Amino acid sequence: MAALVLLRYGEIALKGKNRRFFEQALLENVKTALKGLGARVVRLHGRFLIYGEEAEEDAIIRRLSRVFGVVSLSSVKTAPLELEAIKEKAVEMVGSGPLPGGSFKVEARRPNKSFPVTSPELNRILGGAILARHPGLKVDVENPSFCLFVEIGAKESYLYRDQVPGPGGLPVGASGQALLLLSGGIDSPVAGWMAMKRGLRLEAVHYHSYPFTGLRSREKVIDLCRLLAQYCGRLELHLVNVAGIQKEIQAHCPADLGIILLRRMMMRIAEALSRQRGLQALVTGESLGQVASQTLESMIAIENATSMLILRPLLGMDKQEIVALARKTGSYEISIRPYEDCCTLFLPRHPATRPRLERVIQAEEALDTRSLTESALESMESMAIED
Amino acid sequence: MAEIYLDNSATTRPFEEVIELQSRIQRENYGNPSSIHARGVAAEKLLDEARRSIAQLLQCREEEICFTSGGTEANNLALKGAAYRWRRRGNHIITTQIEHPSVLNCCRRLEEEGFTVTYLPVDEQGYVDLEQLERALRKETILVSIIHVNNEIGTIQPVEKIGALIKSRHPRALYHVDGVQSFAKIPTPVQRWQADLYSCSAHKIHGPKGAGALWVRKGVSLQPLFQGGDQEQGLRPGTENTPAIAAFGLAARLCAAQMAENAARLYHLKEKLCRELEEAGVEFYINGPPPAEAAPHVLNLSFPGIKAEVLLRLLEAREIYVSPGSACHSRRPDPSHVLTAIGLEEARLSGALRFSFSSFNDEEEMERVAEAIAAGIRELKALAGRRPGQ
Ligand SMILES: Cc1ncc(COP(=O)(O)O)c(C=O)c1O
Numbered sequence: 001m002a003a004l005v006l007l008r009y010g011e012i013a014l015k016g017k018n019r020r021f022f023e024q025a026l027l028e029n030v031k032t033a034l035k036g037l038g039a040r041v042v043r044l045h046g047r048f049l050i051y052g053e054e055a056e057e058d059a060i061i062r063r064l065s066r067v068f069g070v071v072s073l074s075s076v077k078t079a080p081l082e083l084e085a086i087k088e089k090a091v092e093m094v095g096s097g098p099l100p101g102g103s104f105k106v107e108a109r110r111p112n113k114s115f116p117v118t119s120p121e122l123n124r125i126l127g128g129a130i131l132a133r134h135p136g137l138k139v140d141v142e143n144p145s146f147c148l149f150v151e152i153g154a155k156e157s158y159l160y161r162d163q164v165p166g167p168g169g170l171p172v173g174a175s176g177q178a179l180l181l182l183s184g185g186i187d188s189p190v191a192g193w194m195a196m197k198r199g200l201r202l203e204a205v206h207y208h209s210y211p212f213t214g215l216r217s218r219e220k221v222i223d224l225c226r227l228l229a230q231y232c233g234r235l236e237l238h239l240v241n242v243a244g245i246q247k248e249i250q251a252h253c254p255a256d257l258g259i260i261l262l263r264r265m266m267m268r269i270a271e272a273l274s275r276q277r278g279l280q281a282l283v284t285g286e287s288l289g290q291v292a293s294q295t296l297e298s299m300i301a302i303e304n305a306t307s308m309l310i311l312r313p314l315l316g317m318d319k320q321e322i323v324a325l326a327r328k329t330g331s332y333e334i335s336i337r338p339y340e341d342c343c344t345l346f347l348p349r350h351p352a353t354r355p356r357l358e359r360v361i362q363a364e365e366a367l368d369t370r371s372l373t374e375s376a377l378e379s380m381e382s383m384a385i386e387d
Numbered sequence: 388m389a390e391i392y393l394d395n396s397a398t399t400r401p402f403e404e405v406i407e408l409q410s411r412i413q414r415e416n417y418g419n420p421s422s423i424h425a426r427g428v429a430a431e432k433l434l435d436e437a438r439r440s441i442a443q444l445l446q447c448r449e450e451e452i453c454f455t456s457g458g459t460e461a462n463n464l465a466l467k468g469a470a471y472r473w474r475r476r477g478n479h480i481i482t483t484q485i486e487h488p489s490v491l492n493c494c495r496r497l498e499e500e501g502f503t504v505t506y507l508p509v510d511e512q513g514y515v516d517l518e519q520l521e522r523a524l525r526k527e528t529i530l531v532s533i534i535h536v537n538n539e540i541g542t543i544q545p546v547e548k549i550g551a552l553i554k555s556r557h558p559r560a561l562y563h564v565d566g567v568q569s570f571a572k573i574p575t576p577v578q579r580w581q582a583d584l585y586s587c588s589a590h591k592i593h594g595p596k597g598a599g600a601l602w603v604r605k606g607v608s609l610q611p612l613f614q615g616g617d618q619e620q621g622l623r624p625g626t627e628n629t630p631a632i633a634a635f636g637l638a639a640r641l642c643a644a645q646m647a648e649n650a651a652r653l654y655h656l657k658e659k660l661c662r663e664l665e666e667a668g669v670e671f672y673i674n675g676p677p678p679a680e681a682a683p684h685v686l687n688l689s690f691p692g693i694k695a696e697v698l699l700r701l702l703e704a705r706e707i708y709v710s711p712g713s714a715c716h717s718r719r720p721d722p723s724h725v726l727t728a729i730g731l732e733e734a735r736l737s738g739a740l741r742f743s744f745s746s747f748n749d750e751e752e753m754e755r756v757a758e759a760i761a762a763g764i765r766e767l768k769a770l771a772g773r774r775p776g777q
Pocket residue numbers: 396397456457458459460462487489534536537538565567568588589590599
């Protein structure tokens with residue numbers, strides 16, 4: 001028997017004129033996510049039906065549950081357009097063995113009005129058939145422990161029980177393209193996830209300072225990108241060495257501004273990279289007031305180095321909320337691995353928490369920012385990371 | 388420039404002969420030693436030969452060798468096997484504060500299961516105090532487990548005196564020696580120590596990963612960790628890893644043939660490295676016993692004012708591989724329990740690096756390493772805004 005999966009999308013169905021565009025983007029992302037599984041996708045007024053091999057049903061659902069734009073998924077069974085066959089299927093789907101009890105309801109729809117039984121009648125008939133087989137069950141239309149959905153289509157009827165939630169949001173790519181500043185900590189992968197959820201296609205840039213940071217932090221960032229790629233299919237990662245820049249800052253600038261100046265260089269490099277790659281915005285994992293470099297004053301001083309739009313999806317979130325989301329997406333376990341940019345060598349003991357912009361700009365005059373940006377980009381390493 | 392591998396306490400590069408033997412056996416001699424046909428007999432012969440090689444180094448009987456998957460499993464079998472088998476006699480275990488995690492975490496688990504464990508402190512060179520051991524021994528003591536050579540600082544415990552003390556006070560307590568870092572490196576006459584159990588591991592002596600052994604003195608009964616067939620007299624069921632075990636035996640023979648010369652050579656290399664560092668004006672402390680008194684292959688140094696992990700990275704960039712004395716990351720500082728037990732203060736803890744040697748190393752490498760350390764420290768001090776030497 002073949003597997004049949006029903007995919008629902010919500011938000012994008014409401015997008016008026018853009019609807020076709022969004023549906024097309026979602027369809028392509030769904031097809032990319034299913035690559036290698038030999039499944040076929042059919043559009044069905046405001047939903048997709050996926051036909052595949054029965055043995056691959058779990059894999060299909062698992063992959064689609066990570067496609068942004070998907071609201072929910074159900075494994076669907078079919079029955080011919082005959083009441084007896086539908087009854088039989090409905091009873092079969094509730095289970096064959098003795099049930100521990102609990103409650104249920106049947107929710108039938110009849111888009112195909114040529115079918116002679118109305119939806120309320122179907123609810124009653126199918127509910128009765130199920131109760132006859134499982135006397136321990138109760139009908140509860142308010143708060144059932146499970147719900148059996150029945151839909152009378154043009155050629156056959158569809159039955160399904162459980163819905164697997166999708167991540168919601170908009171299809172990746174539908175909103176544009178941006179560059180994620182990915183550090184290896186807990187925040188930035190979550191920021192990337194949120195940006196993708198709003199339909200951005202991302203590339204990622206990671207700044208390291210080999211040999212002061214080790215090879216394991218590089219592996220960690222690659223693993224984070226592999227995780228993000230599960231939600232978008234494919235991600236370009238750019239690795240930029242800033243050890244040379246750190247040394248210059250250390251040698252020529254006040255110690256308390258070291259972090260701010262480094263961040264400003266990171267913004268410049270990100271901007272240059274975005275121009276090369278045709279990306280429209282930067283995405284960072286900053287949120288207000290967590291660490292010294294994330295006060296409003298610091299953000300102003302950092303942002304001043306670039307003219308690009310900086311998106312900060314985590315701005316309104318608490319640390320606990322960020323951690324909860326990191327756990328949900330799976331990035332948490334990777335982010336807490338001990339090998340990270342553990343090089344505290346360059347960290348001043350007392351970083352400026354409320355730097356004045358004029359002082360920062362003045363301090364930066366000791367650096368040749370243009371040639372530092374260029375040489376950092378020259379030694380950049382890029383790789384495509386696929387799910 | 389060739390790499391310089393100085394992390395031989397973690398694992399060693401296998402001998403070429405070992406690699407060849409192991410792959411030849413996989414290709415040509417893949418039988419199951421339990422099979423009764425010719426292939427099985429040939430495989431069984433490989434095990435017997437390996438058993439003889441290990442037994443020779445321990446000066447014990449062949450049938451007392453039980454092959455395992457490595458040092459960790461040998462330690463688990465010794466500790467849990469003895470504790471579960473003898474819990475009716477008593478519930479007290481003695482060990483030290485500077486054991487390998489495969490012993491320490493076994494002890495913690497046993498504590499959770501109702502055993503009481505005494506963790507003997509050590510002095511600033513890592514030696515246990517015999518008087519404290521004597522005081523700790525009581526009639527409920529069923530097992531004493533001692534690390535022979537410490538993997539971080541190279542302290543060689545007086546295992547013979549310890550054995551004499553245990554057996555004179557409390558002959559029924561079993562005596563286990565974790566010999567993973569001493570096996571085939573220094574003499575290990577386990578009977579003379581009056582030991583009952585001794586663990587060793589192949590990959591620390593240029594053998595393959597995935598093989599080790601527990602010596603179980605004849606007459607000592609342990610509870611197996613798992614149930615299965617009657618391999619290794621039922622003490623360690625499961626089809627034997629014949630290619631790795633045979634290669635383990637070969638590595639042991641090769642090391643045994645060179646043991647004394649090799650030890651002398653490694654002592655010489657340690658001394659050379661220390662001298663080169665001094666001549667280069669590098670400030671450092673030796674953690675643990677004086678180099679000539681510690682095991683031949685371990686040297687633990689602290690470079691004050693330097694973050695060991697950063698220095699390690701600078702050495703790595705020159706293909707020189709060492710281990711941090713203490714893992715320390717910005718998120719979770721994780722000072723080594725061994726360096727903490729010998730009482731190192733914070734500055735020396737965070738500046739500790741472990742250099743561990745093998746017969747593949749030579750004098751010229753020591754010169755390059757000393758140079759690289761001196762250059763690295765100069766660079767770091769310059770970056771930290773201080774002049775070198777200040
Ligand atoms: C003293 C000591 N005991 C036990 C072990 C564990 O041995 P294996 O790596 O073979 O499991 C080691 C290895 O790190 C060790 O140094």
